[in-house]
Amino acid sequence: MNKNPQPKATKPLLELKDMTMRFGGLKAVDALSFDVKEGEIVGLIGPNGAGKTTVFNCMTQFYDTYEGDIRFRDANDEMVSLKGVKVNDIIDYGIVRTFQNIELVPDLSVIDNLLIGAHKQFKTGLFQHILTTPKARKEEKHFRQKAEEVLEFMNIHHLKDALVAGQPYGVQKKIEIARTLMGDPKLIILDEPAAGLNDHETDELEKLFYELRDKYNVTILLIEHDMGFVMNICDRVCAINFGKFLAMGSPEEIQTNKAVQEAYLGEEY
Amino acid sequence: MTKTNKTNLPKELYEKFKANKPLHFLLFGIGLAIMLLAPYYDFIPGGRNTNGFVAPAIYFTVAALGLNLLLGYGGLISLATSAFIGVGALGMGYFMLFQEFSFFLSLGLTILISLGLGLLVGLFSLKVSGIYLTIGTLFFATILENIFRSVLPMSTTESFREITFFGNFVIDTSKSYTQLRTGEPQYDRYIALLIMVAVLVLSMIVIYNIIKSRTGRAFMAMSRSANAAAAMGVNIAKYRIIAFMTASLFATLAGVLYAIYGTSVEKNIWTLELSLFILAVVIVGGMRSIFGTFIGALVIFTVPNLYINEYLRTFSSFLENRFGINWQPVGFAPVFAGLLIIVVVLYYPRGLIKLFYDARILLLKLYGLIRNRLAKGGATDE
């Protein structure tokens, strides 16, 4: 079995065009362009402070003052600009993210945390919930079912009623990924998914990503410092430094790229 | 086969009952209503009428439930609770006494005003957050207090004689229940209490249904990290507004109940101090706990006035008679509430409701210990 099958489709899913983000006088991201194709696993790498998380924050419209354009393939199979879309509407396009510092609700059970990921998919409103109409109850049941399926898939079903607080780091990372799946994502954006995991957990994560792509049909874009992990798993890697594009290509190409080596190891290398 | 079915049926029923929280609230309400009959049948030794002490706990629980939603789930401190209770009480007073509107019209108008003001605070919270927001709510409260005090065309205290709900359904709140024991039964105040209990139970169910739905989860996500919640699709603006409007609605309902039960409405008591008492209810009882809120209200509003003050008064007269020291037991209630707040925040952050869990665990442990002892004892006997 080929560990890294080539993506079937080659249509771009996400495109950055000359994206620049300034904080005061500082350019955190400078005229960055790259794309992510459907079904790919793409890694975004760069030394500390290269602006990787800022790129993610712009993609999810958390920062909305960037220049240039970010385009995404919508439900009608057309590329549309994400500019002006509200942060909380980004999930409607099928873009869901995780965070560098795990952002789960510690006082809620694992399954309730997953249900937060399905927030937008509920059709019933507040008053129906207050009156607990049959429709509201049915809907709640439906999404609980869905959450259980996702938990089953992630192999953490036995924890569904446990509080998130006190769960080991690796489990919390899994819960966060599970939560993204509740939003029916097309693109999952992961901010350092392997950070803080041990070797065994990292191997597990690797396998999980292939399963994710095959079963849930998602495209994955990730930031990661663990180069072994990135080179192993990614179809393509994009390297940036000081907010500027360095190179993009297959892991092998990136490993041998002069500019990337310089960025990581200094000029004299 | 049949045997397992038989043993499982009660267990299944028990599990079902355990899961059906609204039923618990209903049963709690019925129990409370029965207990409030006590003064009519001399349940309480010494013939004391305790209902007057329990009533504040009931109506302030309604306000505290709203604050609990805001604070416990939304992570937002509001210092405007008492001002919104004031809106309820004074709104009813103004519309019913000065405009001579019917009860339900007054209620509707008061609720509309409250929702409008809640919306304003909610809109304000979209731009302003953290400490600035908390202080902002303090200003809202101060402005409302000013308006109560100097703009409302009412005297300091206005009395309701009776409240006509509809047709013949009239509550004359001036009739005291203690008259019952001298002869004629006077159930008017009991009916007022029943209305309060009904509103309390309804509030509990509504809050429960909100927090168990996606709205409650959205609140929790928002209070943990607004940015992360937004990335999950939670519309922060919408939920902040919902949180503030719900809190102000519940506070206003508490004010309405106060007006129904208290026979009078006052202009000058809706100060920060009362807001702090309500905050104490939430913190002491247990954040994010519905029954905890009621327990908190009992501890803050009923216990000091009903029991502790009595003992202190006895102590004070003892001091006076024995040593000639003139010491009045005043100011005890706020010191008690304040100390409880601090102790709970520092050492028991889940509130008094956790006492029940802790007690249960302790009992189970003791039970296990005793059983082990007995089993061991049996073994040695053999």
Added chain:
Amino acid sequence: MDSAIRSFFHVLFNALQQGSTTALAALGIVLIFRTSRTTNFAQSSIATLNAFVAAWLFSSHGFSIWVATPLALVTAFITGVFIDRAFIRRAPKNNPIARPIITLGIIMIIIGILPMVFRIGQSRPDGSPITYRLPRFFSGGIDVFGASLRYNQIFTVVVSIALMVGVFLFINHTKWGLATRVTASDETTARLMGVPTGKVTMFSWAFAAMFGTFAGIVLAPLMNMSPTFLVETQVNAFFASVVGGFTTFFGPVIAAYIIVFLDSYFPVLFNFWDGADIWGTSIVFIMVLIFLYFRPYGLFGEKPIKKV
């Protein structure tokens, strides 16, 4: 015209005095907020408690105001240290609302302690009510354009401004001031770098309590000393803190003067309108709320860059 000038100066002198006391209270609030990350809602309660200590020394024990005041400042210092050591420092670090809620609890304790200990509102055995008062530091005054400028007002303003200038000089030019600034900007890093952040927060509480108490003592002769006599000052001080922004030390001080001046001159400027007295304060408050809506981090505060 003469009466307009007179009322202008009359209001000016009062506003200067009130602005100075409010600024002192605001400085106390910001000092505590910056160094111990606590919104101290009990600022005025602590001040009230210690102002009553001074009044008790003066009224019941015949101490001179010049003796009672330093003694009360000492008790204020102790109160501040005690609150920081006993409560604030023990608060759970992971709960951002724990510490403000503790200060709300402190308000309630003081609300109860005042009548309990000082027996305010009760009567003596002979039936006369128990009241407290404090005199002015100086009596008499001079006449400026028909408005009287009291020596005591000059004294209050001069001492307040001297105190504030002293604080700024201290913060900006001494080793301890540097420690304060470092603690204010990043407590954890400061502690790791060996700055005695514990002492910094402790002294912040102590000095904030002393500033508040001094403000209370100079305001006491102007009003009836009741347990709530400083509440208005505190509300204005909070006002000033949010308008000036919690991120600077000088912002709230400047804002305190602005707010008190607005509040004081409003009824004068709109004296043709009957409602000015009733609505004045509310309108100023609403104006500030609207201001905050558009500048949520105050006049001098900067919006922090958001991060996930």
